[in-house]
Amino acid sequence: MRRALVLLLLLASCKRGTETRAAAAGPTIINCPESGCAANDGPARDGGELRVHVEAEPAILCDLVEHDVWSRWIVENQVAETLFYQDPFSGALAPRLAEKFELDDKALTLHLRAGVRWHDGQPFTAADVVFTLATARDPKVGADQAADLAPVAAIRAPDEKTVVLELARPAPFLRQALAHISILPEHAYRGLDLRKAPASRAPIGTGPFRFAAWHSGEELVVERNPDYWGPRAHLERIRFRVVRDRQVAYELYRRGELDVMFRLPAGRFDEARTDARLAGHRLLAWTMRTYFFVVWNTRRGPLGDPRVRRALTMLIDRARFTQIAFAGHARPVTGPYPPNTPSYDAALHPWPYDPDAARALLAEAGVKSLKLTFLVTAGSRTVEQLATLMKEDLARAGVELDVAMVDFAVQLDRLRHHAFDASALQWTMSLEQDNFTMFHSSQADAGQNYGAWKNPDADALLEKIRATSDDDARHALDRRFHALVHREQPYTFLSAPEVQTLEAPRVRGLRPSTDGFNFAEAWIAP
């Protein structure tokens, strides 16, 4: 059955291939610089509708209870707003709902913007901010952002337009964290379960777009907020069309039923670049702040020995993985910080692919035979390719890899209970990345330290990083931590895949980034 499917799809794509040879022009391919890119030619004009592809339907439009990339995309800084706005490339923080602030190691004082109204007409006040931050900190809510608010000892509002966050310790990541917490309207949530409040399905914000409609399984619509406090958005309406299959979405895009496709399906790049139907379109190639990695469970016998983990890394042909899984469109990474930031030590190079040295290391560590369970998400093609490659590579040194494909719910359960030997995951990083929850030994039981890595030097560094307000000093510590992780290999770092975003010819001002798009910047050319 599967083979028949592949054959038929091949036939279908061959047919299109000949079309493109007849007319050679494809989309304009733009390799984005690190600062991101967008087509900005011509004067900005108002009006028009943008149809944007989203790959999954969000469950709930409230980012405190749903850590869903698509709901953030749609809500954060489009419908709802945050206290600060972080440029997704430079990391610069600009005022948003907080107009001014004062920060020292004891407190962060926020002066809120005056004259801001919620989409339902109610005034925005300090009570909304206090409610949102208190909810985010509530351990019962389990908000992703709670970890970022850990240094906050108390929150108070001396008046309608001022909020003071008293700090228990220096909080270098706090303002960045506040750039990713959408402020909720207290009046719409008071006394309600966040999961069931109507405002979690029809969000009320202060942002440049108002929520308009949600047709389950089909689309979400937002429209321009004519009463926005700041510069009004150009687009009249944005339709987020839910298309779960990327191949289907790509076909819809080719037909002109979508204006923006955040990510081209894997392996379609070479076909797209010569596709005549995409002439005049733009294909933006850029790299997300994410990385694929293999986590080793350091509690499992020999995996506790850094030499063994290093040997396993050197056994895995990571360049071949990049070639197979991403057709080479990915960059290698060596540590848990975004490359091209001062936290990332660019002088470090990936451990070489060197099976001989790896075998010698294993012998030195006294490992004669090793059998590992590799826990992976079923249905992910990238991970399946990785598992196949790793099985072959590790077998060369007599390491037997037993691949366990489970669905994500089971994988999470087993990761949390450290019931695995190795697993593959992907992390998305902040521009100022705090690695405490992934690597500190205290996070083995409640956090994301799935490999239960325990290293006193790492713990000390991570604690110091969190307490260092001075940017340069902290970045120096980051680089030291990067070097330590590189040496110890609690993870085998794989690569950061390139994303290819497609934009229709008439789209302007839209900059794809790890945080999605900022639609308030976009317009539609005539």
Place this chain on the structure above:
Amino acid sequence: MLLKRLALIPPTLVGITLATFLLVHLAPGDPATARAGNGRGVSAESLAAFRHAYGLDRPLAARYAAWLGRSLTLDFGDSLVDGRPVRAKIAEALPSTLALALLATLFAYGLAVPLGCALAAGDGRRWARAGSAILYLGYALPAAAAAMLLLYAGAPYGGRGAGVLTAGAACLSIAAIVRLARYQRGALLAALRADYVLTARAAGAGPARVILRHALRNALLPMVTLLGAELPALLSGSVIVEQVFGLHGLGWLGFEAVLQRDYPMLLGLATVSAVVTLAGVLAADAAYGAIDPRLREHRA
């Protein structure tokens, strides 16, 4: 007979829901961790609060009893994924699935009966053998491939228009057409060998009259029985067809509920599918009686 069948429905439903309940709870994976994902804020307190809010911390027997009590009033509880009532979510997705299933059944029978008759009438001839071979090829075509091909050929996507439903139903019905056509051919061939057909022929009836007036009526009988078997499969929806054509139906709802360990959603879906399936079986039984006078007499 029909009454006896009706009396069997309540215990059947309880059995189906109990089995579903046990199956979903015995599967590994926990809805609280599945919902929490690999976010950083996940704490023992947040997981416990979630379990408590949805009653997941109560014993299994108590939970099933509570569920059964509520579901008698058609309240299937709230989805663990988005907190919306399961009933509302099913009601949203049911129209697409029903429309697809009915349309697909119409296509399947509308094409399979004449096709089967033609193949039986032309039995042994070259064109009939070629026709059978083509049918087998169609059977080998997976719904996913057929759906993608239709999409590449310009089939519409999304909404609930006639075009997209027709395309989806066409994909769904391919396998059923082949299955049913083969049954129809076999049943008609068997009927054509029966004594009464010989009698009809001897009485001077032409080939068309023999097939349409005498043999086909008997050969239709097994086809009606098959309706009871085909309909449930169509009604449970098709993840792939729904995904390719952007139809918001029960198939996708069920698929996501399994991945997310959304217990109330799974139970609600199982119940609705069971009810619809039993209704289909009953309808087939009733039709059976209408077509075959012998069964009518038997029942009276």
